[in-house]
Each structure stands twice: as C-alpha cells, then as structure tokens.
Amino acid sequence: MEKRDGLLVVLSGPSGAGKGTLCRELLRQEPNIQYSVSATTRQPRPAEIEGIHYFFRTKAEFEGMIAKGELLEWAEFCGNYYGTPIFAMEQALSAGKDVILEIETKGALQVKKRIPHGLFIFVAPPSLEALSERIHKRGTEAEEVIAKRLATARQEIKLVTEYDYVVVNDEVPAAVHRLRSILVAEKCRVQRNPFLFKEEHS
Amino acid sequence: MEKRDGLLVVLSGPSGAGKGTLCRELLRQEPNIQYSVSATTRQPRPAEIEGIHYFFRTKAEFEGMIAKGELLEWAEFCGNYYGTPIFAMEQALSAGKDVILEIETKGALQVKKRIPHGLFIFVAPPSLEALSERIHKRGTEAEEVIAKRLATARQEIKLVTEYDYVVVNDEVPAAVHRLRSILVAEKCRVQRNPFLFKEEHS
Numbered sequence: 001m002e003k004r005d006g007l008l009v010v011l012s013g014p015s016g017a018g019k020g021t022l023c024r025e026l027l028r029q030e031p032n033i034q035y036s037v038s039a040t041t042r043q044p045r046p047a048e049i050e051g052i053h054y055f056f057r058t059k060a061e062f063e064g065m066i067a068k069g070e071l072l073e074w075a076e077f078c079g080n081y082y083g084t085p086i087f088a089m090e091q092a093l094s095a096g097k098d099v100i101l102e103i104e105t106k107g108a109l110q111v112k113k114r115i116p117h118g119l120f121i122f123v124a125p126p127s128l129e130a131l132s133e134r135i136h137k138r139g140t141e142a143e144e145v146i147a148k149r150l151a152t153a154r155q156e157i158k159l160v161t162e163y164d165y166v167v168v169n170d171e172v173p174a175a176v177h178r179l180r181s182i183l184v185a186e187k188c189r190v191q192r193n194p195f196l197f198k199e200e201h202s
Numbered sequence: 203m204e205k206r207d208g209l210l211v212v213l214s215g216p217s218g219a220g221k222g223t224l225c226r227e228l229l230r231q232e233p234n235i236q237y238s239v240s241a242t243t244r245q246p247r248p249a250e251i252e253g254i255h256y257f258f259r260t261k262a263e264f265e266g267m268i269a270k271g272e273l274l275e276w277a278e279f280c281g282n283y284y285g286t287p288i289f290a291m292e293q294a295l296s297a298g299k300d301v302i303l304e305i306e307t308k309g310a311l312q313v314k315k316r317i318p319h320g321l322f323i324f325v326a327p328p329s330l331e332a333l334s335e336r337i338h339k340r341g342t343e344a345e346e347v348i349a350k351r352l353a354t355a356r357q358e359i360k361l362v363t364e365y366d367y368v369v370v371n372d373e374v375p376a377a378v379h380r381l382r383s384i385l386v387a388e389k390c391r392v393q394r395n396p397f398l399f400k401e402e403h404s
Binding site: 160161164178180181188 | 324369
C-alpha cells in the first residue's frame with residue numbers, strides 16, 4: 001500500500017473563539033499530530049529549544065527565507081518577524097504526520113492560496129454575544145478595545161465561507177470531539193484515497 | 203437558530219464487504235439515525251409491522267408509486283417489488299433525523315442522481331483477497347458463484363470514485379467509528395451551516 005501524506009490542518013477563527021485551547025487539547029489527545037513550529041527573529045527565552053519551540057533565525061536569514069518563498073505566511077510583530085517555514089511542515093507531512101497550524105484568519109487565507117488541499121477549519125464562538133461575554137469576563141481590556149475586537153470578529157466571521165469546516169466552540173470537549181471526527185472523516189474521503197485498490201485494478 | 207434537516211446517508215458497496223453489519227451497529231449506537239423503511243409488494247410475515255419493517259403495498263399501488271415518481275429507487279426481486287419511498291424519508295429528514303439507506307451500488311447511483319447532497323459512503327473490503335476469503339469461509343456457495351461475485355465486486359469497486367467517502371471494513375468497531383466520525387464531521391461542513399451567524403450579520 002502506498003504511504004500516505006499527513007494532513008495539513010489549519011485552525012483559524014477570531015481571537016477569543018478559543019482556537020488556542022482547542023489546538024492544545026487536540027495535540028494532547030492525538031499523538032500523530034504535530035504542531036507547526038514557527039520561525040522567528042526574536043531572541044530565544046531560557047527554556048526554549050531550537051526546532052521545538054521556534055526556529056531561531058537572524059533578521060538577514062529570515063529576510064532570505066521571505067525572498068526565496070520558503071515561508072507559507074509571515075508577519076512582523078513588535079519589531080520581530082514570525083513565519084511558518086515550509087520545509088519542516090513538508091517533512092512532517094511526507095512522514096505521514098498530520099500538522100496543525102493555529103493561525104489568525106488573514107494568515108489562514110494566505111496559506112489556502114498556497115496549499116488548497118489543506119484542511120481549513122474555522123473555530124467560531126457560539127454567538128457574538130458569547131464572544132463579547134468571554135472577552136468581558138477576562139476583565140483586562142478597556143471597553144473601546146473590546147468594541148474593536150468585536151468589530152474585527154464580526155468581519156472575520158464573514159470569512160467562514162472560505163473554510164471547509166466550522167467548529168462552534170460551545171464546550172471544549174465537544175468541540176475537540178468534532179475536530180477529531182473531522183480528521184478521521186477526511187482520511188476516509190475518496191479524493192484522499194487515490195491508491196486504494198489501485199494495484200488490484202491494474 | 204434555524205432547525206436543520208437531517209442527513210441522508212447512503213451506505214453502499216459490494217456484497218460481502220459487510221455494509222449490513224456496519225449499518226446495524228451504527229443504528230444501535232446512534233439513536234438519532236433512522237433506518238429508511240422500504241416499500242414492498244410481498245406479503246407481511248407474522249411479526250412484521252406496517253411502517254416499521256416495510257410499507258406493504260399492492261402491486262397496483264406500487265406501480266402507481268413508480269409512475270408518480272414517489273420512489274427514490276426500486277427493483278423487482280423474486281416476483282415482488284422493493285423500493286425506497288421518498289415521503290417517509292423526507293418526513294424524517296425534515297424532522298432533523300438522519301436517515302440511513304443501505305443499498306447495492308446500482309441503487310446508490312440512482313439515489314445520487316436525485317439527491318446529490320446526500321452523503322454517499324462506500325463500504326469496501328480491506329482487499330479483494332480478503333473479500334474472497336470471507337466469501338469462501340461462509341462455505342455455502344459453489345466455486346463458480348464465488349468467482350462471479352468476485353468479478354462483480356471488482357467492477358463495483360471501480361465505482362468508488364462516485365462516492366464521497368470510502369470506509370474500509372477491516373474491523374467492525376474501527377469501521378463504525380469512522381462512520382460516526384463522518385456524520386459528526388459532515389455536520390460541521392460550512393456548506394451545511396448556511397444559517398450560522400446569519401441573524402447576526404443582517
């Protein structure tokens with residue numbers, strides 16, 4: 001039987017919908033999934049290991065990666081670059097590992113242009129009211145910041161049509177169950193099984 | 203929130219792949235799924251109940267249903283008609299129940315023409331060798347009958363490309379887990395969630 005590539009799973013959605021929590025829980029429950037390690041130009045913190053937490057690169061190296069198209073997507077944040085290197089991801093995928101990329105919506109759409117056969121999952125709050133409540137409960141942000149985040153979320157939710165799946169994060173265990181089901185189901189999709197019975201047909 | 207229709211799940215595949223076993227097990231594990239009740243012109247057996255086991259119809263009534271296009275698919279077998287009435291199926295689907303139809307491949311393709319948004323799942327044996335072993339183990343059929351069944355299965359397996367999913371029935375619990383995952387995943391598909399957040403956009 002032909003060895004099968006892993007799936008690239010892109011988990012995205014508005015900030016506050018809980019995609020980080022779902023991603024961590026999924027990684028905990030599914031040992032065959034690998035987290036996509038980012039490249040960055042920021043300094044490593046004491047416990048951080050090259051290739052595990054980040055790929056640490058100089059600014060010149062990072063700009064070289066941008067120029068050579070070696071990044072799936074990238075952005076600048078607080079004077080440092082952050083991006084998703086293609087090489088590590090492709091290595092894991094061809095070893096049959098699924099790779100998960102947790103990313104905001106703009107980055108996700110960049111990735112979709114380059115890897116349309118990836119699995120694009122939108123993590124949504126149960127409603128905008130629920131999202132508003134969650135942000136308020138944290139109690140760390142000023143009212144105008146909250147209003148701005150909600151306006152952004154409202155725009156981001158319109159992008160759901162660009163995705164394959166929408167997982168409403170009403171309760172974490174239920175949402176993780178949906179994510180795991182999506183992974184199992186996708187591996188049963190006929191288009192993802194081109195080699196099935198092939199040797200028996202020829 | 204808008205009430206959502208159930209899914210029409212069509213379980214098909216070559217005879218001997220085990221679709222009947224998977225269907226029964228799925229119905230046992232998923233109380234929200236309903237088995238699609240067939241119509242027939244054959245006489246009810248003692249314990250059989252109208253509308254539960256079959257819809258019992260006279261030959262004239264059945265031919266009327268054919269003429270009026272009230273059957274999703276039908277066939278004649280041993281001098282009796284058997285078919286899938288649309289009315290009961292649609293009733294269950296609009297009540298939000300999923301409906302499962304276990305059917306041979308020709309019937310499944312007939313159904314696909316009429317209900318393209320149904321969920322078409324092909325149940326496959328792990329290999330043609332495995333299918334051959336299974337049929338031989340039953341030990342009830344002559345060698346030439348077995349050879350004919352295998353030749354048919356080989357043709358049927360080519361139809362897999364017409365389906366959405368392929369579930370390899372290597373072990374029943376694993377295959378049922380895949381089927382249940384497919385149902386969960388399909389309900390998360392963006393195209394099946396047109397009403398999500400709609401009221402919040404308008």
